Amino acid sequence: MKEFFLQFQDPNTQWVLFGTLLLGLSSGVLGSFALLRKQSLIGDAMAHAALPGVCIAFLLYGSKSLFWFIIGAAISGFISTWLIHIIVKKSRIKEDSAIGIVLSVFFGFGIVLLTYIQNESTGNKSGLDDFIFGQAASLVKSDVILISTISVVLLLLTTLFYKEFKIITFDPSFAKGIGLPVKWFDSILIIMIVLAVVIGLQTVGVILMAAMLITPAIAARYWTDRLSFMIILAGLIGAFSGGVGTLISTTTKGLPTGPLIIVAATSIFILSLIFGPKKGLLQAFIKHLKLRKKTALNQFLLSLYDLNEQSLHSKLFSEIEVFEKRKISKSLQQYVIKELSNKGLISVEDGQVSLTDKGLEAAYELVLNHRLYETYLMHELEFQEVMSHKEFSISLLTEKEKQKLYQLLELHGRKPVLVPNSLRAHKKKVFIHEL
Amino acid sequence: MSYEAWILLTASLVGASCGLIGSFLVLRKMAMLSDAISHSVLLGIVGAYFISQSLSGVYMLIGAGIVGLLTTLFVQLLSDKGVQSDAAIGVVFTFLFAIGVILLSLYGGNVHLDVEHALMGEIAFIPWDTLEINGVDIGPKSVWMLGFVLVINVLLTILFYKEFKISAFDPEMALALGIPVTFFHYLQMTMLSLTTVASFDSVGAILVVAMLIVPAATAYLLTDRLIHMLWMSIAIGVLSAFIGYYSASLFNVSISGAMATATGILFALAFIFSPLHGLLGKWLAQKNVRMEVKKG
Numbered sequence: 001m002k003e004f005f006l007q008f009q010d011p012n013t014q015w016v017l018f019g020t021l022l023l024g025l026s027s028g029v030l031g032s033f034a035l036l037r038k039q040s041l042i043g044d045a046m047a048h049a050a051l052p053g054v055c056i057a058f059l060l061y062g063s064k065s066l067f068w069f070i071i072g073a074a075i076s077g078f079i080s081t082w083l084i085h086i087i088v089k090k091s092r093i094k095e096d097s098a099i100g101i102v103l104s105v106f107f108g109f110g111i112v113l114l115t116y117i118q119n120e121s122t123g124n125k126s127g128l129d130d131f132i133f134g135q136a137a138s139l140v141k142s143d144v145i146l147i148s149t150i151s152v153v154l155l156l157l158t159t160l161f162y163k164e165f166k167i168i169t170f171d172p173s174f175a176k177g178i179g180l181p182v183k184w185f186d187s188i189l190i191i192m193i194v195l196a197v198v199i200g201l202q203t204v205g206v207i208l209m210a211a212m213l214i215t216p217a218i219a220a221r222y223w224t225d226r227l228s229f230m231i232i233l234a235g236l237i238g239a240f241s242g243g244v245g246t247l248i249s250t251t252t253k254g255l256p257t258g259p260l261i262i263v264a265a266t267s268i269f270i271l272s273l274i275f276g277p278k279k280g281l282l283q284a285f286i287k288h289l290k291l292r293k294k295t296a297l298n299q300f301l302l303s304l305y306d307l308n309e310q311s312l313h314s315k316l317f318s319e320i321e322v323f324e325k326r327k328i329s330k331s332l333q334q335y336v337i338k339e340l341s342n343k344g345l346i347s348v349e350d351g352q353v354s355l356t357d358k359g360l361e362a363a364y365e366l367v368l369n370h371r372l373y374e375t376y377l378m379h380e381l382e383f384q385e386v387m388s389h390k391e392f393s394i395s396l397l398t399e400k401e402k403q404k405l406y407q408l409l410e411l412h413g414r415k416p417v418l419v420p421n422s423l424r425a426h427k428k429k430v431f432i433h434e435l
Numbered sequence: 436m437s438y439e440a441w442i443l444l445t446a447s448l449v450g451a452s453c454g455l456i457g458s459f460l461v462l463r464k465m466a467m468l469s470d471a472i473s474h475s476v477l478l479g480i481v482g483a484y485f486i487s488q489s490l491s492g493v494y495m496l497i498g499a500g501i502v503g504l505l506t507t508l509f510v511q512l513l514s515d516k517g518v519q520s521d522a523a524i525g526v527v528f529t530f531l532f533a534i535g536v537i538l539l540s541l542y543g544g545n546v547h548l549d550v551e552h553a554l555m556g557e558i559a560f561i562p563w564d565t566l567e568i569n570g571v572d573i574g575p576k577s578v579w580m581l582g583f584v585l586v587i588n589v590l591l592t593i594l595f596y597k598e599f600k601i602s603a604f605d606p607e608m609a610l611a612l613g614i615p616v617t618f619f620h621y622l623q624m625t626m627l628s629l630t631t632v633a634s635f636d637s638v639g640a641i642l643v644v645a646m647l648i649v650p651a652a653t654a655y656l657l658t659d660r661l662i663h664m665l666w667m668s669i670a671i672g673v674l675s676a677f678i679g680y681y682s683a684s685l686f687n688v689s690i691s692g693a694m695a696t697a698t699g700i701l702f703a704l705a706f707i708f709s710p711l712h713g714l715l716g717k718w719l720a721q722k723n724v725r726m727e728v729k730k731g
Contacts, residue, residue, distance in 0.1 A: 035519070035522055038519060038521060039521075040519070040521045040522045040525045041467055041521045041524065041525055043525075044470070044525060048641075087706065090706075090714060090717075091656060091706060091712055091713075091714075092655070092656070092712055093461075093652050093655065093656070094461075094464050094466075096464050096465065096466045096467045096521075097461050097464075097466040097648055097651075097652045097655075098652075099466070099467060100466040100467055100469065100470055100644060100647075100648035100649075100652075101645075101648055101649050101652055101699070101702060103470065103644065104470075104641055104642075104644040104645035104648060104649065104695055104698075104699075105645060105649060105695055105696060105698060105699030105702070106699075107641045107695070108641055108642060108645055108691070108692045108693075108694070108695020108696050108698075108699070109692065109695070109696045109699070110692070111641065111689045111691070111692030111695070112683075112686075112688045112689055112692035112693050112696055113688075114689070114692075115687075115688040115689040115692065116686065116687075116688045119687050119688070133536070207474065207529075207532060208529050208532065208533055210525050210529060211525060211526065211529030211530070211533070213525075214522050214525040214526055214529075215525075215526050215529070215530075217522075218518060218519075218522045218526060252541075254540050254541065255537065255540060255541065256536055256537065256540050258533075258536075259532075259533035259534070259536040259537045260533075260537065262529050262530065262533040263530065263533050263534065263537065266526060266529075266530040266533070269526060273513075273516065273518075279516075279517050281516065
């Protein structure tokens with residue numbers, strides 16, 4: 001622990017930490033757009049495709065310079081996205097294959113150039129390998145200043161064009177309709193994403209850089225449905241992962257920073273996947289349980305009503321009989337009986353159940369709706385509105401259609417026979433009126 | 436056999452195995468899954484090394500096969516849980532690769548197993564790493580491993596040709612016919628993992644991706660029939676291996692890098708000149724239509 005704090009006081013560590021924090025922030029923010037535009041893997045291609053750009057920059061400039069490397073990487077990264085776009089547009093190759101083609105060929109060509117430089121040049125080429133796997137420790141003060149400047153510019157531009165980026169991301173045709181230069185903003189966004197990728201290459205490396213874009217954004221997605229919150233959250237998650245990864249890597253010699261940052265980000269993603277309030281697994285599981293319980297209650301009432309309807313004289317039925325009619329899972333049977341009698345919908349006497357007046361009312365509503373839906377499904381094509389089970393409600397039908405549905409119900413002999421006392425007078429009138 | 440011949444044979448075997456399974460990946464729009472698997476098998480190889488404490492090919496094949504399958508499973512799991520499938524791929528393989536790199540740098544310091552090697556491969560050393568049985572030198576290990584995987588791939592493809600074909604072009608119909616689509620999916624993924632890891636050691640992960648996707652995509656531009664696509668993709672893979680090898684020795688650069696570049700050049704040629712789906716072919720067809728419209 002003491003060593004940890006000593007490391008932390010080292011000015012070089014502080015610089016690297018500052019750099020990775022800003023890096024995580026900007027890649028998280030721009031990654032959100034990449035994710036929502038379904039371009040996550042294009043980030044992977046951009047990162048791989050940056051390698052030949054870096055090598056060509058080295059060949060032209062003659063020595064190691066992060067500034068020229070970033071320029072070279074950005075140009076070849078941009079060319080790679082353009083090529084993917086052209087391949088998809090002009091041939092029958094699908095996007096995933098196009099990404100794979102560009103990624104592997106550019107990277108292969110990068111390796112060719114790298115070995116060429118290693119064989120031919122006498123200069124210092126050791127810095128080039130860093131780009132493949134990332135080497136945060138090799139960052140010097142001037143590198144960090146350059147990376148931070150670009151990050152800050154990217155963040156400012158995102159704030160400035162937030163509205164435009166939002167519209168072209170969610171509804172490009174609407175954006176066109178209101179006269180936004182969509183292509184222009186598309187290109188700006190792509191260039192910004194390319195820049196976010198290339199400034200991370202020296203720290204994280206070309207292979208893992210894609211994760212810096214994708215993982216924080218997808219983690220943030222589980223906490224909010226609002227773009228503004230998602231962007232801020234993704235930025236924070238990226239920065240946090242960057243910081244944690246850098247700090248852990250300083251504690252043990254030989255631990256690579258890039259992979260640690262990615263592992264930190266992925267851990268946050270896994271936590272979000274489980275606990276996130278939007279679509280999180282735990283949330284979905286609880287929802288599922290609730291729905292299961294509700295369905296079991298409804299099933300029981302439906303069965304009990306059916307049994308009542310079939311034998312007009314007897315009102316008492318054994319629990320087992322009701323459970324048999326519509327299968328209810330053993331684990332829920334006790335709950336169903338308890339819950340329904342607590343609500344006063346059924347009365348229970350040693351294993352025999354019967355509907356109370358209140359229960360009959362509830363069951364009648366359920367059965368009527370259920371049977372109307374059955375009938376509706378049988379004659380679905382005769383109705384204008386096509387509804388799915390979730391949305392089905394009689395109130396969505398027009399008056400005429402409602403009458404038709406009641407007529408069909410009568411025709412099929414599916415009209416619920418047992419009408420609760422409270423509704424009897426009123427409902428009869430309605431039926432007579434309607435039929 | 437000469438040094439050169441062994442290298443060419445190894446690379447051709449890689450090209451053939453990858454071309455075969457790659458065609459199905461391209462058709463099933465799962466090309467990026469091969470990128471994911473080729474990266475994450477690193478974890479399988481590292482894991483196999485830690486458990487078995489040896490660098491024997493069999494353990495590597497098993498380890499990589501397991502991690503390859505895990506990758507597809509995780510990707511499937513995440514997409515089932517509502518994660519966009521491209522993002523799911525990106526999250527899973529980077530995570531597994533990162534763990535592999537961390538393990539390697541923590542414990543694998545002095546083993547013959549470095550990340551760079553795994554990624555770029557060192558095909559130039561293949562001919563010296565030979566297999567001996569009863570003291571008789573029977574050729575490079577990689578050639579045997581790759582040959583073995585190729586034979587399995589070819590046999591499985593012949594055996595299940597119809598099933599592979601239907602699930603590639605019309606998975607719904609395959610399901611309706613009662614073909615166990617999921618089983619064939621995982622069978623192909625196992626074939627993919629095995630191919631990847633067998634090629635991994637000799638040519639490196641990146642060339643594997645290139646050999647899997649690019650020749651198959653090139654063949655896809657040249658023909659409309661699956662059987663033709665399969666052999667063309669194999670032939671293009673082998674051709675790229677030859678072009679790559681000779682240009683690499685000419686310029687004294689990385690052999691696998693040059694092979695990947697060669698696949699790219701062949702793809703670019705097909706993209707422009709393919710009579711069926713190339714730019715030029717389409718342009719000519721359009722021109723013909725225009726002439727006919729003028730005439731008629």
